[in-house]
Amino acid sequence: MVDALGRHLEYTGTKQPQPGERDSKGQPLFPYLPSPELVEAVNLAIVLERPLLLKGEPGCGKTQLARAMAYELGLPLEAWYVKSTSRARDGLYTYDAVGRLRDAQLASSSNFIKEEDIPRISDPATYVNWGPVGRAFQNEQPTVILIDEIDKADIDFPNDLLLELDERRFVVEETGEDVKAKVPPLVLITSNDEKDLPDAFLRRCLFHYVEFPNHERLKEIILAIYPQTSEILTEHAVKRFEELRTMMQEDKGNRSKKVSTSELIDWVNILRRHPEDKILAQLNGKIPFAGVLLKSWEDHRRYLSNY
Amino acid sequence: MPVTEFPLLDLFTRLQKAGLPLGLGEYQLALKAMQSGFGVKDGAELKRLCSTLWVKSEDDQHIFEYHFEALLNSSMGTGTAGIGEGSVGTEIDGATATSNQSVISILRWVAAGSLLLGILFLCIFIANFLKEDVEPADNNAALPIPQATPAPPSEVPPEELTEEEIEPLNLSLLWVGGLLLLMASVCFLGLRFASRVFSSASDANDPSSIESIRTEQKTIELDDEVELAQVREAESGQRSSARLRTSGAEEFFPITQRQLKQGWRYLRRPVREGAKTELDIDATVQQVGNKGMLLEPVMIPRRTNRTELLLLIDQGGSMVPFQLLSQRLIETASRSGKLGNTQPFFFHNCFDEYLYTDPVMCEAVPTCEVWSHLSRRTVALIFSDAGAARGRRNRRRLAMTQNSVMQLRQYVRHITWLNPMPQGRWGQTTAACIAEIVPMFGIDRQGFQHAIDVLRGR
Numbered sequence: 001m002v003d004a005l006g007r008h009l010e011y012t013g014t015k016q017p018q019p020g021e022r023d024s025k026g027q028p029l030f031p032y033l034p035s036p037e038l039v040e041a042v043n044l045a046i047v048l049e050r051p052l053l054l055k056g057e058p059g060c061g062k063t064q065l066a067r068a069m070a071y072e073l074g075l076p077l078e079a080w081y082v083k084s085t086s087r088a089r090d091g092l093y094t095y096d097a098v099g100r101l102r103d104a105q106l107a108s109s110s111n112f113i114k115e116e117d118i119p120r121i122s123d124p125a126t127y128v129n130w131g132p133v134g135r136a137f138q139n140e141q142p143t144v145i146l147i148d149e150i151d152k153a154d155i156d157f158p159n160d161l162l163l164e165l166d167e168r169r170f171v172v173e174e175t176g177e178d179v180k181a182k183v184p185p186l187v188l189i190t191s192n193d194e195k196d197l198p199d200a201f202l203r204r205c206l207f208h209y210v211e212f213p214n215h216e217r218l219k220e221i222i223l224a225i226y227p228q229t230s231e232i233l234t235e236h237a238v239k240r241f242e243e244l245r246t247m248m249q250e251d252k253g254n255r256s257k258k259v260s261t262s263e264l265i266d267w268v269n270i271l272r273r274h275p276e277d278k279i280l281a282q283l284n285g286k287i288p289f290a291g292v293l294l295k296s297w298e299d300h301r302r303y304l305s306n307y
Numbered sequence: 308m309p310v311t312e313f314p315l316l317d318l319f320t321r322l323q324k325a326g327l328p329l330g331l332g333e334y335q336l337a338l339k340a341m342q343s344g345f346g347v348k349d350g351a352e353l354k355r356l357c358s359t360l361w362v363k364s365e366d367d368q369h370i371f372e373y374h375f376e377a378l379l380n381s382s383m384g385t386g387t388a389g390i391g392e393g394s395v396g397t398e399i400d401g402a403t404a405t406s407n408q409s410v411i412s413i414l415r416w417v418a419a420g421s422l423l424l425g426i427l428f429l430c431i432f433i434a435n436f437l438k439e440d441v442e443p444a445d446n447n448a449a450l451p452i453p454q455a456t457p458a459p460p461s462e463v464p465p466e467e468l469t470e471e472e473i474e475p476l477n478l479s480l481l482w483v484g485g486l487l488l489l490m491a492s493v494c495f496l497g498l499r500f501a502s503r504v505f506s507s508a509s510d511a512n513d514p515s516s517i518e519s520i521r522t523e524q525k526t527i528e529l530d531d532e533v534e535l536a537q538v539r540e541a542e543s544g545q546r547s548s549a550r551l552r553t554s555g556a557e558e559f560f561p562i563t564q565r566q567l568k569q570g571w572r573y574l575r576r577p578v579r580e581g582a583k584t585e586l587d588i589d590a591t592v593q594q595v596g597n598k599g600m601l602l603e604p605v606m607i608p609r610r611t612n613r614t615e616l617l618l619l620i621d622q623g624g625s626m627v628p629f630q631l632l633s634q635r636l637i638e639t640a641s642r643s644g645k646l647g648n649t650q651p652f653f654f655h656n657c658f659d660e661y662l663y664t665d666p667v668m669c670e671a672v673p674t675c676e677v678w679s680h681l682s683r684r685t686v687a688l689i690f691s692d693a694g695a696a697r698g699r700r701n702r703r704r705l706a707m708t709q710n711s712v713m714q715l716r717q718y719v720r721h722i723t724w725l726n727p728m729p730q731g732r733w734g735q736t737t738a739a740c741i742a743e744i745v746p747m748f749g750i751d752r753q754g755f756q757h758a759i760d761v762l763r764g765r
Contacts (some may be wrong), residue, residue, distance in 0.1 A: 040345070040352075041359045047343045048336055053363070085584065085609070097588050098604045105601045155572070193364075196642050199328035199565060202363040209365060 009046050009142065009186075013039045015072040016224060023067065024076070031224035032061065032068035033217060041208040042069065048206070051147075051165055051187035053197075056210030059260025062190040065210075066146035069186065076139060078132035078185075079146040086153045088160030092134045095174045096127040124175045133164060137181040147189045151197065158201035165204060213261060215242060221261065222268050229272045236283045237268050244293065244303060251302070259293045267292045310346065310353045314378055318357065321374045326563065327367050336360055350379065418494030425487030432480040560632055561751040567639040570755045574646065574762055576684065577610035585609050611647070613684050614762075616640055617677075617719060618651040619658060621691030622666055629727040632750065633690055634666075636725075647684070652677060656691075657707040674711070681718040686762040688723055693747070694737030695728035701737050708741055723761040725750045 017029035034042070042065070045052035054062040070077035080091045103121040106112040113121065120126055136143035150158060164170050168181035189205065191197065213221060218238045222229060241264050248258045270289045271279050282288040286304055294300050315337065323329045337360050341347055346356030354375055362371045583606035590605040618640060620633045641649045652662040652672070661671040693708070694701050716722060724747040726738060733739045733747075741747060746761045748754035 037355055040355060044340055044345055044356065044359055047345070048340060050336070055365070097586060098591070101591060101595065101601050101604070105595070109600075196568065197363075203328045203330060203333065205363070206359050207363045208359055209368070 009073055011039055011042045011046065011069055011072060013068070013072070017071055019227065023071065027067075029067065029071055030064070031221075032064050033213075033221050033224055034061075034065065034068070035211065035213070035217070038065070038208060038210060041206060045188075045206050046186055049184045051189050051205045053189045053191060053202070053205040053207045054210055055191050055193055055207070057212060057260055058192060058257065059262035060210045060212060061261060062210055063146065063148055066144050066188045069188070070144040073144070075142055075144050075186070076136075077144045077146065078136045079148060080132040081148045082150050082153045082157070084152050084154075086157065088157050088164075089131075091131040091147070091161070092164065092170050092179075093131050093172055094129045095172075096129060100124070100127045125172075125177065128172055128175060128177075133185075134170075134179060136185045137168065137170075137179055139185075140182055142183045143185045145185045145187045147187065149192055150189050151191045151194045155195055155198065159198050162200060162204065215239075218242070218261070218264065222265065225265055226268060226272055229268060230276060233272060233276055233279065234268070236280055237271055238264070240283050240287065241267065241293070244287065247303060248299075257295070263293050310348070310350060312382065313350070313353060314382055315353075315357075318374055318378050319361070321378070322361055322371060325370045325374070326565065327361060327370065328363060329361055333361055414494055414498045418491050418498060421487045421494065422491035425484050425489075425491055428480055428484030428487060432477060432484055435477050435480065560635075561749075562755055564635055564639060566752050567635065567755065570752075570759050571640055571646070573756075573759050574614055574616070574686070575612040576614045576763075578613040578684075579608045579610055580613060581608045581611060583608050613647045615648040615682060615685040616646050616650070616762075617681060617685050617687040618649065619662070619687060619689045619691075620651055620653050620666075621656065621689075622653045622663075622668060623655045625692050625694075625696035626727070629690075629692070630666075632727060636690060656694075657704055658711050659707055674714075678714070678718045683720060685719045686721045686723075687715055687719045688725060688758065688762065689745070690725045690727070690750075692728045692738065693724065693726055693733075693741045695726060695732050698732070698736055700735065700740070705737050705740050708737075709744060712741075712745055721762050721764055722746075723748070723758040725754065725758055 013032070013034040016031035016033075021029045023029055041052060054065065056062055066077060066079065069075075100121075103113070107118065107121060130138070133145060136145045147161075165187065168184060169179060171178050215238060218241070219234050222234045222238065223231075241259065245259050252258070267289060270292060271283075279288065287293065290300065290304055294303060316334070319329065319334050319337075337346075337357060340356055340360065346353040357375070358368065358371055362368050585607050587605045587607045590607070591601070594605055595601050618637060620637070622630070622633070626633070637649075637651045640646065641651075652658075652664060653666055653668055654662055655668065658674060660674055662674050662677050664670045664672055694704055712722065722745055724741065724745045726733065726747055727750050728738065730749045733742060738747065746758070748758045
């Protein structure tokens, strides 16, 4: 796939934002270090123009990938955070029927609406508000679309998106307008596996399971995000973190929540603000600032009582 | 092993048979990706490509790994000769390979033929030569050779043949035989040379297979449609024979996980309930018409599925073989349905005073307490063999079941019974009697759909 400037789109995962850099919406950007397998899956999705479905433990960076992709490829990002009440149409457009009724009312009383506004409010298209997918389809540039946590919505939700993802077009029912994607978007979908997705939907997606990073990669991630952190602190913190994770893995298996990468990042963020020798001493005993890592009373009792 | 020799289509059909949601388009997608340079470097990369394209969940990943390793081992073990028809390499070189094959087979026939004829002529020559050595001693007559060879005219009586006439005949025999043998050896040499040339040509094709995939894609598509059809046919044949296959025990069940999921989706009773979040345009316009102006929009709650499901699962004893099936029933109901609330309870043979919340039946709950939590939207599904597996009538069991079903009927909207034993086995057992008081169905696709219809009130 090529972008508007004719560049060949390829994600490498090597271009990282500088500390303090922000995206177009003012959100701070962080380095993202994807595994080579993930990079390959992303490029496959770009070449085949298919949505990429990402699953993985909570906090392993599924959502962050979309921002990293948009940053590296220099493309706009449209994020659609799905809620339990979301409907498939919300991502395409919403129609402001109340606004139209109100304007019609005001026009009939003729005092509140100016003459030059009449053509505008007579046009039903005025009241269409585009959703993330609708905006992405109308963009001249390929857009990264993030459909986050698709499994939170009703089980009909993914099926209602089939046509839009397959043929990249939809119809605005209120105006009859047929919206077709000008260029194929790059679609990333994340799921926490709370509900099974329908087969028809799965068939159209590429799937990648985001694996938990290994020791070396965890250290790389920490050093990329907090470059000032000392090597020794990183090494010890990651080691302690992995011990805790292994214990949780043994106790709970794959079923329940374990400490994740995002929690490690928060934890190191706190650790590095304190004197290093003090923290290093603490890391050998009871977990310091355990509240960042352990989120339930049961976990607190179980993993803190060992020391 | 080069990636192009991996039996990709075999893998695809195996996965499809194992129940992964794959269509022909997914296979083409893999070819397209390989044309773009993905997954052609080595086996690991090909594996990653296929898993990204064809695997859609963690469970599927296990199935995929199993089949991929099996195929990899089988194709490694038997070498090039053992690779199935579906291998990418053979498919790609299909057209050229067939022409090569025909050239080789012609050469082979010619060589064998000339070898045989050559040996025949030489034998005749030797026999002739020996006879000549012996025969001049006793008499000059009755040579059998002229009869065997067509060259001398048969009208000439053997007695009239002179030494001078026999000599060139024998010489020509020697010449013909020698030439034929020479031809045979040339043919054999040619054969060896040809096979070496063709094999090196196909080796040369491997790394640059992307090009050849591109040119040969049309033929591949045709081939693979035919093969898919064959596989489907074979599969349906196998299904009817209900044989346990290697692709997993799931095929053994009369109903697949997918069919269960699809069935549950019909069990819905949308009710507008909860917070008012949706705009009722019709009502709003109506209101504007009535009051003369827009005062406030009329909101209504969204439609949600309020069906609650009570699953009563018979556990232990004759139900042990169906444990996996009951587990799947619970799993599909709670994960993929649109049900408001799903609560499984367990019992052994009959439920009377207590039900259990866990399959190993440790946590008991008084039945009346369970009943008290039910609402009028609850429907109940009982999964039990109802004594059909034992194959006899048990009055006590019947009475107890009758009693508890009557009780349950007061609390729930509809009750249905799924029986893992086929309907033919119900006769003369407790199951037949229970089927008269509760709608009972066998657990296959049709039975499950009927059960869902009963729960929907049809």
